[in-house]
Amino acid sequence: MDRILEPEVMDNDIEAYEYDQMDFTEVNTDFALLASKLGRNEGKVLDIGTGTARIPIILSDLCPKWHITAVDLAESMLKLARQNIKKASKSEQITLTLVDGKKMSYEDNTFDLVISNSLVHHIPNPLDLFYEIDRVVKPDGNILIRDLLRPVSENDIEEIVTEANLDYNPRQKQLFKDSLRAALTIMEIENILWQIGWHNAQIYQSSPRHWTIINIKLR
Numbered sequence: 001m002d003r004i005l006e007p008e009v010m011d012n013d014i015e016a017y018e019y020d021q022m023d024f025t026e027v028n029t030d031f032a033l034l035a036s037k038l039g040r041n042e043g044k045v046l047d048i049g050t051g052t053a054r055i056p057i058i059l060s061d062l063c064p065k066w067h068i069t070a071v072d073l074a075e076s077m078l079k080l081a082r083q084n085i086k087k088a089s090k091s092e093q094i095t096l097t098l099v100d101g102k103k104m105s106y107e108d109n110t111f112d113l114v115i116s117n118s119l120v121h122h123i124p125n126p127l128d129l130f131y132e133i134d135r136v137v138k139p140d141g142n143i144l145i146r147d148l149l150r151p152v153s154e155n156d157i158e159e160i161v162t163e164a165n166l167d168y169n170p171r172q173k174q175l176f177k178d179s180l181r182a183a184l185t186i187m188e189i190e191n192i193l194w195q196i197g198w199h200n201a202q203i204y205q206s207s208p209r210h211w212t213i214i215n216i217k218l219r
Contacts, residue, residue: 001150001151001152001153001154001181003150003181003182003183003184003188004178004181004182005124005182006121006122006178006179006181006182007122008073008122008123008124009073009074009122010074010076010077010122011073011074011075011076011077012076013076013079015076015175016052016074016076016077016079016080017080018169018171018172018175019051019052019077019172019175021172022166022168022172022175022176024054025054027207027210028054028055028058028117029058031055031115031117031144031146032055032058032059032062033062034144034212034214035055035059035113035115035144036059036062036063038113038142038144038214038215039063039066039112039113039142040112041065042065042066043065043066043067043111043112043113044066044067044069044110044111044112044113045059045063045066045067045068045069045111045112045113045114045115046068046069046071046106046110046111046113046114046115046136046137047059047068047069047070047071047115047116047117048071048099048101048114048115048116048119048129048133049071049072049073049101049116049117049118049119049122050070050071050072050077050081050096051072051074051077051081051118052077052080052081052084053070053080053081053084053085053094053096054084055115055117056068056070056085056090056094057084057085057088057090057094060088060090060093060094064093066093067093067095068093068094068095069095069097069111070094070095070096070097071096071097071098071099071101071104072096072098072099073098073099073100073101075098078096078098081096082096101116101119101123101129101132101133102123102128102129102132103128103132104132104136106136107136108135108136109136109137109138109139109141110136110137110138111136111137111138111141112137112138112141112142113137113141113142113143113144114133114136114137114141114142114143114144115143115144115145116129116133116144116145116146116147117145117146117147118146118147118148118179119147120145120147120183120184120189121147121148121150121179121182121183121184122182126184126189126192127192127195127196130192130193130196130198131196133145134196134198142215143213143214143215144212144213144214144215145212145213146206146210146211146212146213147183147184147210147211148179148180148183148209148210148211149183149184149185149186149205149209149210149211150180150181150182150183150184150185151180151209157177157180157181160180160208160209161173161176161177163208164209180209184211186203186205186211189203189211189213190203193213198213201213201214202214202215
């Protein structure tokens with residue numbers, strides 16, 4: 001099936017709240033555990049498309065000496081992220097900023113680790129995001145990107161939602177389906193990696209509905 005774009009920015013208080021109430025604890029923890037193995041004992045980490053900051057909060061517990069800069073383009077998401085970070089007492093370790101991941105103001109070679117989870121499917125031209133990640137990560141830094149995998153058909157989407165057995169209300173299920181339709185295939189991601197020159201990148205299907213890029217050696 002062809003890719004069907006969804007809005008790039010979920011900057012709506014109601015949708016942001018619905019998103020934050022969706023239980024991604026298992027997949028977020030898995031992602032954070034993987035990220036924790038890719039950085040140094042101390043370092044600067046950038047989380048692009050942080051949403052409501054659930055992953056940085058988990059990661060800050062796993063790696064208490066890391067400083068995490070968490071950015072998002074949706075103020076509605078960051079509003080909830082601030083509340084979540086304050087509740088978790090992580091304000092000193094996590095810095096939140098309203099930033100477009102496709103055109104960031106950070107200097108070249110700034111971060112030891114760049115991570116992004118479930119952002120790529122929001123970007124009309126994901127190559128723009130990948131170029132920015134390539135620019136801001138240090139030459140010896142690492143990258144972890146994960147996102148949804150676009151199913152072959154609408155029937156597959158319905159099966160994925162059913163088999164996931166998610167305790168979602170109708171609006172949350174619709175958001176999930178829209179995200180699956182907007183996601184990329186592994187072949188499309190491989191083409192992006194080829195264009196940007198990440199020839200040593202490891203990309204694999206990490207679950208029935210996710211792909212992962214891990215531990216890219218840049219230069």
